[in-house]
Ligand SMILES: Cc1cc2nc3c(=O)[nH]c(=O)nc-3n(C[C@H](O)[C@H](O)[C@H](O)COP(=O)(O)OP(=O)(O)OC[C@H]3O[C@@H](n4cnc5c(N)ncnc54)[C@H](O)[C@@H]3O)c2cc1C
């Protein structure tokens with residue numbers, strides 16, 4: 001019997017499993033599909049500290065950023081990319097207008113994150129192909145990038161290889177259908193492939209985390225927020241050196257609009273293509289492609305990097321970010337259901353925040369104090385009645 | 388105001404042209420779009436005008452009939468050649484067809500219609516083997532297209548391999564055109580002429596014709612044989628031909644010197660456009676997805692029809708019949724009086740049954756996986772070797788999609804068109820309907836050109 | 852007259868020339884860039900980005916993207932779909948890297 005069953009083999013589940021195994025626990029990861037087949041397989045791989053205002057999410061992001069670096073440096077072959085294309089390339093946030101630049105530098109001041117103000121005339125030193133006429137920007141050396149699918153798969157494998165045979169196992173094609181209980185306490189899960197007894201269960205089911213919670217009779221409101229990404233043809237060399245995006249976001253708080261929002265996030269990848277994100281829409285789990293959204297993403301990218309106009313888009317995909325009403329993830333033991341731990345609802349930052357989430361969950365599972373205040377992420381912070 | 392046609396047809400092969408003409412004759416305002424510069428699709432691909440071929444029909448049966456249909460269509464419908472469709476959308480009962488016009492200019496152009504007939508045909512289905520990406524290795528259809536469209540003989544010393552009746556016209560065409568065809572290696576059993584499935588399909592003359600032509604050129608045609616490796620430094624110099632057991636595992640091998648290999652294991656229907664509209668699919672007998680249609684070639688999406696290879700691989704004659712049925716259904720659905728034509732439906736049923744029989748006679752057997760070595764590329768575009776696919780599987784990528792996410796087969800330029808079938812087989816599943824929201828590469832500048840700026844310029848958080 | 856021309860009784864118009872890396876290649880009007888090169892014995896005109904493997908025509912109908920080529924400076928065109936025009940300058944090898952700073956292109 002494993003000490004812990006982790007539901008979900010996305011990047012968050014993988015990180016939870018890895019750190020739990022490292023803490024000496026026997027871990028079984030189950031997923032109804034394949035490894036990284038959920039939202040982790042539909043994201044972009046940004047590991048950002050630059051985009052978060054001061055507060056609990058930034059603290060989580062900073063911890064996670066450090067942990068990503070450790071995980072990369074600790075890769076099996078000692079290579080700098082950890083086996084998952086980790087690149088500490090830094091992020092350049094650019095402002096279109098002086099007004100936005102002011103807001104951007106203001107935010108940078110409050111964040112307390114290492115950063116460098118970049119004057120308009122210096123932008124070209126960072127990104128030679130950046131459009132002319134931008135007001136300036138801020139460079140965040142800590143922003144990084146990973147290939148999220150590889151990261152999830154390799155973390156699970158690394159954990160299995162490193163922490164003793166049997167300490168970390170993955171079972172794919174196993175759908176969790178309910179919980180085994182002893183009174184209130186969770187003692188395992190029922191699945192499409194039989195019951196699994198365990199000391200604790202971690203709900204790392206991402207966008208479907210609310211469904212898992214419901215199986216345990218508790219409400220954790222997680223909803224899908226659709227996003228599209230454009231993928232270009234492979235480029236011979238990197239056109240874009242850093243992660244680059246526009247600062248428009250600092251002028252708007254996290255939006256609660258149902259409607260379409262887009263902002264340009266552009267980056268080269270080690271495999272050659274440029275990734276262009278990202279849109280946000282609340283349309284449920286609707287996969288139908290929306291050409292106007294793709295057009296808007298293209299326009300924003302070309303406005304930022306005019307040279308991109310000549311390159312072709314060969315692919316587009318969409319995914320569903322797991323979001324909570326207050327845009328914070330759910331991390332911690334559920335006081336209503338002892339033995340059930342949640343690690344889900346990371347919205348558009350689950351890749352970046354995965355290691356910190358895993359690390360914190362592992363500490364809880366091992367009976368240690370978490371080294372970050374988890375109150376803002378508590379599972380019972382939402383009103384119980386359906387909204 | 389953009390003009391709204393009654394019916395947009397994508398594909399100027401036998402299915403699309405017959406469908407467009409039938410619909411136009413029934414009174415519909417039709418627009419037909421094809422990415423190629425000349426009509427004909429794959430089967431009726433014809434030499435460029437500059438050749439002034441007096442007998443283009445020497446390369447295919449029934450070209451005259453097709454040409455008459457095409458001429459009739461041109462008088463009754465708008466035709467847009469060299470116009471590739473990269474996306475179709477449906478909103479408020481109208482279909483928007485997004486195109487790129489010009490083979491190199493790629494000017495964006497939009498066509499709008501009340502109905503859509505998808506007649507996008509198929510492409511070759513390759514199987515990987517060591518060396519299959521060497522220059523000089525072509526798909527069987529590719530060699531055929533070069534000959535039919537450009538009057539270029541693919542090589543001097545040519546080996547033809549794969550499975551299916553299509554190998555015969557390819558070999559016969561190459562031999563007639565002057566290539567030395569060293570052999571036709573059919574991986575399935577070689578049917579004696581008396582039992583050849585083409586006879587059952589009522590195409591005896593065709594089958595006899597190929598046999599006679601191959602015999603005249605002394606081209607050996609052998610069954611249970613395959614090219615299991617191609618060799619050469621920078622271009623093909625020789626191939627390894629193996630005799631196979633019933634499961635296609637190699638029994639013994641020999642080497643054949645050649646400069647060209649034309650190789651194909653059947654066809655894969657092009658489903659990008661119907662899948663963008665969420666048309667339901669079904670499985671063909673070979674396990675591959677095809678568009679599901681009713682007796683009127685209607686897909687599950689109202690106003691969207693499909694005909695030809697997209698509804699199941701069945702050849703040019705079936706494609707034409709299906710096109711005509713679809714054209715009639717579209718006309719009827721838009722209120723044009725169209726009496727039923729039971730003879731047409733019976734003909735379709737008969738040809739479709741033959742197509743199924745043919746597919747049954749030329750199945751793909753799993754032994755081809757034994758031809759691969761660890762370093763054999765499975766995906767040509769992203770240069771993914773078999774070992775990387777196996778490593779991804781070992782890490783928990785249990786389906787083709789997650790293998791693609793981890794190891795990248797299908798992530799490159801061709802978007803899995805060439806490797807998709809093989810990767811699905813390697814992970815032990817039937818190929819999934821391909822999701823390609825962008826059916827043809829489109830320049831970012833062109834995509835950007837139509838976009839309106841965000842309504843209030845507002846943007847929100849950035850992290851993707 | 853060569854085999855295929857005889858087969859269909861072609862009476863081709865006079866050929867024109869395109870240049871492939873500076874070398875002339877003859878084209879019958881209407882032929883694709885890829886067909887003309889293949890017919891002239893040029894079997895590959897690009898190398899892959901990881902293994903440097905040579906690539907030319909494969910599928911012949913625009914679906915494999917092996918035959919990508921640069922024509923008159925326009926990169927990543929499918930040679931098998933691109934009809935040759937008199938005087939076309941074809942350059943082989945990797946697509947050119949984007950030039951110059953942003954703002955123009
Ligand atoms: C377009 C887009 C771009 C993004 N870009 C970024 C970015 O740049 N940086 C970033 O940090 N984040 C980004 N994100 C967000 C990020 O992808 C997610 O936050 C993150 O992947 C969530 O990971 P997860 O492990 O929680 O969920 P998932 O990866 O979805 O994993 C959950 C798993 O649970 C499994 N599961 C569900 N129900 C059950 C059940 N009943 N039984 C068994 N298994 C079950 C699913 O199969 C799935 O594999 C982006 C998201 C989108 C959509």
Ligand SMILES: Cc1cc2nc3c(=O)[nH]c(=O)nc-3n(C[C@H](O)[C@H](O)[C@H](O)COP(=O)(O)OP(=O)(O)OC[C@H]3O[C@@H](n4cnc5c(N)ncnc54)[C@H](O)[C@@H]3O)c2cc1C
Nearest residue numbers: 398400401402422428429430472507508510528695696703
């Ligand atoms: C390379 C090749 C060669 C073949 N040669 C022969 C042969 O010699 N003899 C034989 O019996 N069978 C041949 N076939 C089999 C062929 O599939 C059928 O014989 C027949 O052509 C099918 O007719 P169709 O109308 O369904 O499609 P097709 O004839 O394939 O016509 C489809 C048309 O749709 C167009 N199209 C597809 N996608 C788009 C898009 N996104 N935008 C715009 N246009 C698009 C294509 O350009 C094409 O002209 C060949 C198949 C292939 C792939």
Ligand code: FES
Nearest residue numbers: 909911913916931
């Ligand atoms: S040869 Fe396949 S795309 Fe040109």
